[in-house]
Amino acid sequence: MLGPIELAVRIAGRLGYTTDGMDIRQSLDATIEKAEHHPGIGSDPLPAAPTSSPRTPFESHIPFMQQALAHMGWREMIGMVRRMPKLKGQMKRGSTFFDKTFEPRRRTLTAAERADLVSFMKARGALEVGFLPDVDPRLVFAGKTLPERHAIVFTVEMDRAEMATAPSARAFLEVIDGYGALGKIAADTSAWLRARGIAAYPGTNLGGQTDYPAMAEAAGIGAIGYHGLLIGPGAGARTRVSTIYVGIDDLPAPHNPHLWVRDICANCRKCVRSCPPGAIEPAPVPKANGGMRTIRATACRDYFGRNWGCAVCLKVCPFSDKAYDAVKAAHDAARGVIPAPISTIDVPQVQVEGPRVAVIGAGAAGFYLARSILEDDPTARIDLFERLPFPHGLVRYGVAPDHPEVRNKGFTFDRMLEHPRVRLLAGVEIGRDVTPEDLRGAYDAVCLANGAPSDRRLVIEGEDLPGSYAAPDLVRWYNAHPDFYELDPRIGRKVAIIGHGNVALDTARMLLTHPQVLIRTDMMPEAAVRIAASRVEAVEVIGRSGPSQTSFTPKEIVELSELPGVQIVIDPDGLAADLALPLPDPQAERRRRRNLELFAGWAATPRDPAKRPVRIRFFRTPTAIVGTNAVEGLRLDVTRVADRGGRAKIEATGRIETMDCGTVIRAIGFRNVALPGLPFDTGRARVPVGPQGRVLDRTDGRPVPFLYAAGWARRGPIGVIGTNKTDAEEVAEALRADLAAAPDRRGAAGLVPAGAISSEDWTDIAREEKRRGAVRGHGPLRFVDTDEVRAWLDSHGRRRLNDPTLPPEAPEAGRPDPRFIHI
Ligand SMILES: Cc1cc2nc3c(=O)[nH]c(=O)nc-3n(C[C@H](O)[C@H](O)[C@H](O)COP(=O)(O)OP(=O)(O)OC[C@H]3O[C@@H](n4cnc5c(N)ncnc54)[C@H](O)[C@@H]3O)c2cc1C
Ligand code: SF4
Ligand code: SF4
Known part of the structure; x- marks a missing residue:
């Protein structure tokens, strides 16, 4: 979230602002390095652990002219110019504390002094203040050394109304104000402590030697949300964090009452779905220092450089919007009532083998079926077969492009794919790659949700x-x-x-x-x-x-x-x-x-x-x-x-x-079209269906055992997305009743055709589409060709997407960039 500052510094540089010994035309990385580079400082230094990660560089390969600041209007320009000298002054003041080692006269604080310290910080705008008696060296960035091994960690709040406009220049200026407030509080507090004989060094307000959100979580003043930002009382995710490294040996041991936030994240993932360049991982990725990573930092940084610091994940987070206390009240009220979270990290692998159900078609009806069947029988396993390499059916290929709120419904469906009992098997056409007969042999039940894929003719x-x-x-x-x-x-x-x-x-x-x-x-x-x-x-x-x-x-x-x-x-x-x-x-x-x-x-x-x-x-x-x-x-x-x-x-x-x-x-x-070997009424162009979606035999009109239909495959081409939900609930009910009468129908082997595109592949594809679109300031830019998507998966796949050390790709070649289309 620091990218805008880099840009701000560059703009200020263009306007001619400089500081002594600090040329702010340089990149922010160089500026921070310089502010922090005071080797050998401190009375009780703490070096980084051998496994510590380096700080993600702020330097972006995005040319300056493509960044948001290069295009600011007068109003933003004035806002920037007013803030830059202040920020510059704060950075300079903070760095002077590192000029030489402070010789401490004492290394303890009384409880009353600690209370005074907290009051002093809060009077200057700190929201939460926490103590970290022993900083974990893994939280110190590789190559850095802290002057003291104890820390005070604190937050400041950013304004709700301003941040609600993100990504915007207004939100961006609010972020800068946050950094300004951090710098001032850290420097004032360090001076307060030094006046009492205690060693204190303010952390750089723009980030610096340690992983600030992780420091804050360790100090017990919040929990890290899935978006990698701290979520704490009051302002939720609308906070900025900073630290002060102090020589106080008797800081109280922290206790963290905020870790319940993870329960909300496990069921939410709104930030994952909302992140424009898809920079938030759908499942956490282990880091070398033993922690977990959810953000691809380079993808985030390059996007926010173009988009006023982005902050969309902060904005959409329910903790920012409804506030921490309201979410906590709802969470406490629901405890014991809400089902276990649907999430790959939090759901234990349940071993009970229920019925294995094949669903033909991963459109709205297919997803609703998966959900309803699992709600009725949590031991069921669902395989969603989809002929295209992409799920969502007409939500992707029918709903009009100028209705993004309806099209985004597809990303809501994707949450079902996180369920450990749901598999997507895309790029597999039933009737071409697998016969319906083979499918029925390999599954306990089969549901048709293949929609109405053909068109009617006028015959004129x-x-x-x-x-x-x-x-x-x-x-x-x-x-x-x-x-x-x-x-x-x-x-x-x-x-x-x-x-x-x-x-x-x-x-x-x-x-x-x-x-x-x-x-x-x-x-x-x-x-x-x-x-x-x-x-x-x-x-x-x-x-x-x-x-x-x-x-x-x-x-x-x-x-x-x-x-x-x-x-x-x-x-x-x-x-x-x-x-x-x-x-x-x-x-x-x-x-x-x-x-x-x-x-x-x-x-x-x-x-x-x-x-x-x-x-x-x-x-x-x-x-x-x-x-x-x-x-x-x-x-x-x-x-x-x-x-x-x-x-x-x-x-x-x-x-x-x-x-x-x-x-x-x-x-x-x-x-509707017939699937080979399955009942079909050619005259009405419809699958013959009885009550609750049971498919009927054409010869005797009786239900075909364990064969059902839902959505447009059942009703014909009528009804909106939500209509398919009721349909799916009925089929799930029929399936449960039929299975209750056939206890042997459990644990079928299922089948996975070679080359099927999995849920994980789809996550990568969707993210790549978002990334390609974001590069153009656009919604997702879709793959069009089945071979192209397979080739992309072969050459990139998860390896690239989970490797934060690789730079983002150059924008896709060969397709027109909409910003430069002249009509
Ligand atoms: C132009 C248009 C605009 C619409 N706009 C809206 C709107 O704004 N709001 C709204 O609520 N509703 C809208 N709808 C309606 C909505 O899209 C449908 O209600 C819904 O998509 C039907 O869901 P379904 O799963 O039955 O079919 P589909 O969405 O068609 O899904 C069927 C899936 O089955 C797959 N499939 C087909 N044959 C096979 C096979 N042999 N093997 C494997 N897979 C197969 C298909 O590829 C497809 O993915 C619109 C529909 C259209 C046509
Ligand atoms: S948006 Fe949802 S998943 Fe993301 S951090 Fe906030 S609560 Fe957690
Ligand atoms: S929404 Fe994505 S790109 Fe934007 S700040 Fe959050 S992680 Fe970064």
């Missing part, structure tokens, strides 16, 4: 012309799906989208979003460029029925209407011809009423010629896509809707229209 003339695409393919293309990233679609100035559901709206929104916005999303950069270059001028969203029969959700359609420079256009005739038959579901009825209000509002709004229209056309059925070598237009039958015994029936009116367009997108739904 011209459907395969260049320029005509299924929306599922187009969506997968811009989301960098391995099977579709090379689709290379022709996108004309005028686009017709067939279908009145949310996928149609998502597609329209992607085509009309401003390029500057698109390239900041985690859409495949090549797709963002292609869409931008297409300069779509108008979109028609066509449906065969009326406004009352659309499947749009109001939120999605409002989002489209709010796109800058876009206007939704509604033909008033369509509204007049509507037929709103009562809907049985009150929620659907509410949604319809809201849609109708919105449509009426837009129908009454005058057309703004400066805006690009999204015209929603009702009562039109496509009958042919016209064109010679590519799409040139769309032929439509005009329809009407009639009430046939309480059901809306669409009828042709005999009127035909032809519209010009360069692209036709069929957003008429996804389709």
Whole structure:
């Protein structure tokens, strides 16, 4: 967390600030070395242990012009200039204590003096003060020697509101203020002690000879959180730490009441998921000095150099947000009620062999199934088979790139992969690499969660012309799906989208979003460029029925209407011809009423010629896509809707229209596919399913033993992510009931196909995608090619990711950098 200071020093250097004997144009490493370099100082020195780690250098390979400070505005510049002389003065004052050995007159403090000392420090802004009677030499950085072997460790608080803006210049300046406060308290306290005849040397406020968070934990004033920062009472993780090395032989032995924080970390891992460059390890890595490491320091440092000191992990930590006391109260209340933490470090390997279940598909339904089955039977073992090298299904390849909060759901699913009884076996297609029959032989139960991977066709003339695409393919293309990233679609100035559901709206929104916005999303950069270059001028969203029969959700359609420079256009005739038959579901009825209000509002709004229209056309059925070598237009039958015994029936009116367009997108739904040898109703394109997701035999209609379906594989392509949860709970319940009646169905061997991509591999892949994106100031930049990801795993894998001594890689070559795309 010290990187910004290095940058601050450089900026101040550019502004001409220097100190005696300390050229602040030098790197921070050199500056600190100089401040600390006083060999032979101290009356009771303590050298580092042979196994001590070196301090992570602050020097970053990131060029100065790519760092945040190189781009600061006047306001930040003024903030920096105001703080730099103070910081410089504090560093200089602190270093003077090391000029020569202080000859102590005494080596003890009375209890009353100790209390005075703590009051003195708190009056100057210290939050917590702790004592370390004997510093563990392993906490001293390699090559360093402390002047005294005892220490006082203390913290200062950083402002909640300022840190909540991280990564930002405001949070960065708050961090600098924290360092300033540490420097002043350490120097004032050292002077106070020396005035009483006691040897005292203030630690460097920017870090220095010892591992400060570890010193603070040893002194009992907090516990180190998973993000490597100290978490203590009051401010949680919003603190800075410093030390004073003192010649006091009778400091009290510390006791640490804060180690329960680890229980929260074991169940939380929010910092791991939130760290933009993926610099926080998903599981701790042993260090040479016997401790554990969770941060890849170089990856963190290089990211925060570009992003105002980052501090995202500090910001998202529940201890920073809700505060220590509130988290502790909840923890104490839940003790004995909450289940054992789901974590690779804290869960003992339970030996009981329960049922081994294969789940086909690692999308939303697959993950919910794993969770529900394990909740019902903690002895179960789940293998998630996934045909792609990446899990998450449509959460990765369907959900729109400008909805990062929904896409991040995938990273929440990943917590299931930390469970010791869940295995990911990705890059394995059931039906191609393993037959369903073999799978059923190797497992006690099999669940289909393979979604609806195909698309529905219109079966009209011209459907395969260049320029005509299924929306599922187009969506997968811009989301960098391995099977579709090379689709290379022709996108004309005028686009017709067939279908009145949310996928149609998502597609329209992607085509009309401003390029500057698109390239900041985690859409495949090549797709963002292609869409931008297409300069779509108008979109028609066509449906065969009326406004009352659309499947749009109001939120999605409002989002489209709010796109800058876009206007939704509604033909008033369509509204007049509507037929709103009562809907049985009150929620659907509410949604319809809201849609109708919105449509009426837009129908009454005058057309703004400066805006690009999204015209929603009702009562039109496509009958042919016209064109010679590519799409040139769309032929439509005009329809009407009639009430046939309480059901809306669409009828042709005999009127035909032809519209010009360069692209036709069929957003008429996804389709389930058969897996070889398993029951499938070809007519309905659906797996036949009975109550609670039991798959039924096509011949006798009875449940096939221990075969189930959930998610889109069960219901067809309807429902949002959360809908799959209820589904999964039902299947888990059915499985538990069926297994209770078959006690022999336990402990099947399972199978691990050669070359399967594991949970650990996926962690590395996801982290590398985040890193590649972060290098561009971007969301994750995805691997697109299955061979590419396998080659990357072969050449890098965990070895590189866990080796902090290797520098981060150069940005990936060969793909466009979105910041430099000119449109
Ligand atoms: C364009 C689009 C946008 C959406 N936006 C949202 C949204 O914003 N919010 C929301 O809540 N919901 C949204 N949804 C709905 C949500 O994505 C689905 O409800 C959910 O993904 C369905 O989960 P699933 O696991 O059944 O299927 P999927 O997510 O499709 O997962 C199935 C998995 O099975 C794998 N698989 C298939 N065949 C095999 C095989 N033979 N062997 C091994 N693996 C196989 C697939 O690769 C896939 O990973 C959207 C859907 C789409 C299409
Ligand atoms: S964010 Fe969660 S896991 Fe990370 S340190 Fe805070 S409590 Fe621990
Ligand atoms: S979120 Fe990651 S990059 Fe940012 S400060 Fe924390 S560890 Fe470093």
